[in-house]
Amino acid sequence: MSNLQADAIALILASDREDAAAVRRLLEAGADVHGRDANGRTALMAAVQKNNEEIASLLIAAGSDVNARDNTMLSPYLCAGANGFHHILRLTLAAGADIRSVNRFGGTALLPSSEKGYLKTVQVCLDAGVAVNHVNNLGWSALLEAVVLGNGGRLYADVIELLVLAGADAELPDRDGKSSRRHAEEMNQQQVIKLLDGENVDSHPAIVNANALARQDRYEEAIAEVDRALQADGGNTDLIYYKGSFLAESGNYEEAIVEYGRALALQPTELEFYFYIANAWRLLKNPGRALASYDRAISLDSDDTFYRYHKSNYLRELGRHEEAVIEMDRLLAQQPHRYDFSFHKANSLRSLGKHREAADAIENAIVHDPGNPLYREHKRQSLQLLEQQ
Structure with missing residues (x-):
């Protein structure tokens, strides 16, 4: 390895451990901001994953590419959007982020932020001009994600209001032919139904x-x-x-x-306040307390789908894929038809190198959504990876 390559790797490691002083020293010494690690991450991607605005600012100022993709097809811009890091998201937009870019599921930055209830991130995406009615490869728009994967509570009502005001189509169907409004009716999200119908929701x-x-x-x-x-x-x-x-x-x-x-x-x-507490602990980088908040809500809610699903999202974010698979299995035991749950399980299994199990999990998604080429492609990739082991 050359000295230039070694400095680039050192820069990524310094970003990953959030050592701003080391990042400054390496940049002053001429470290390559475009260098990548085995996962295809640049130093900027490492900084974004840790939600470190100071280091991200240093790297962007040094010329790091906000659109450079890692091995999972995420860029620093898409990563900031998916994780609700709205301060860094604004930095990437100012540095030329491609708002039309999509992740490996075909979703813009707006979709995962709507799914996870990152209200400010949704606002930043919409203000930047991200298409409000873009549909990903699972057949969902941002509005569908906010309704189906939300709980109809205060936060998701605010997300949905922003989307509706930006022109979100409440009648746009998913792959099962269901619109956001129909999902809201089936989930008894009365506040959301009013918003989708254009009613003025009385508020203090x-x-x-x-x-x-x-x-x-x-x-x-x-x-x-x-x-x-x-x-x-x-x-x-x-x-x-x-x-x-x-x-x-x-x-x-x-x-x-x-x-x-x-x-x-x-x-x-x-119980929705446990969700808000969990996310605040997450942003404080205290996973123990964040997960405890999710678990408290799960223990108290007779229908724990919402909290268990978002707990699994957080576990994947932490790289704790074994635990994420356990949560997905619990959800699939309750709702075996949910092809999105099977898809998430398969992706965690792939991250664990369990490619045979990943192919089996994605097969369940294929059974319940046979016309979606995304699942067949992921199964093909898992089987190809299995052959390479």
Whole structure:
């Protein structure tokens, strides 16, 4: 390995361990920002995966390519969008991110952010001009993902409202012929149905005003607006949710967790607050507490699909694929027809090098969605990888 290659690898490793001082030294010494590791990652991709805005800024300023793809076909731009890292997402957009680019599932940055309830990321994508009605290779639009994989609660209603205002088509069908509206009806998401029908959803005036401020990143004013309303109505969990949400979006995760905990103390049955707490711990890079929050919601909810699915997403993000497979198996035991669950299971198995099992898992997706070429291609790839072992 040449000194140039060694410096490039050292730069990736420094980014991965979030050592900003080492990154600066290596850049000053002329380390190649375009170098890649065995997974095809550049130093910028490593920094994005760790949600390290400081290091990402250094690397972008040094000329790192925000559209360079790793072995999983993710770029720093797509990775930031998929993980809800809206600050870094804005950096990649300013550096020339290709908003038409798609991940290996054919989805733009808007789709996974809508799926996972990353409200600010959804706003950033829409403001940047990402197509609102793009359909991925699983047959889903951003709106379908937000409805089907959401829970119809406060956060997902806000995501869906943004999508609808941007022109999302509520009648666009999935591969089973079901529209977002029909899914919302079957899942009894009454607030979502009103939004999809274009109805005005009554809300506290302070929330309307605060949301308008937050969408301009005027978080101190938004929080002050909510605080004034809470002085008169301290038990209003809608107000508490928005205060927590604004705190989280502005990076005050510990304070957001306190607010979400206050809401749970007032209304222990409002389990969606465990989801908000889990994501705040995730952004604090505390997986133990994030997973404990998911597990608490799972233990309390008779229909644990929403929490278990999003827990599995987080486990995949952490690279804990064995545990993600366990969660997918539990979901498939309840809903064996869900080809998307089989697909996620197959991808985790592939990451574990279990290519025979991955091919078997994807076969279940093929059985339930036989016309989708995506699944057949992934099965072919798994069998090809099996032969190479």
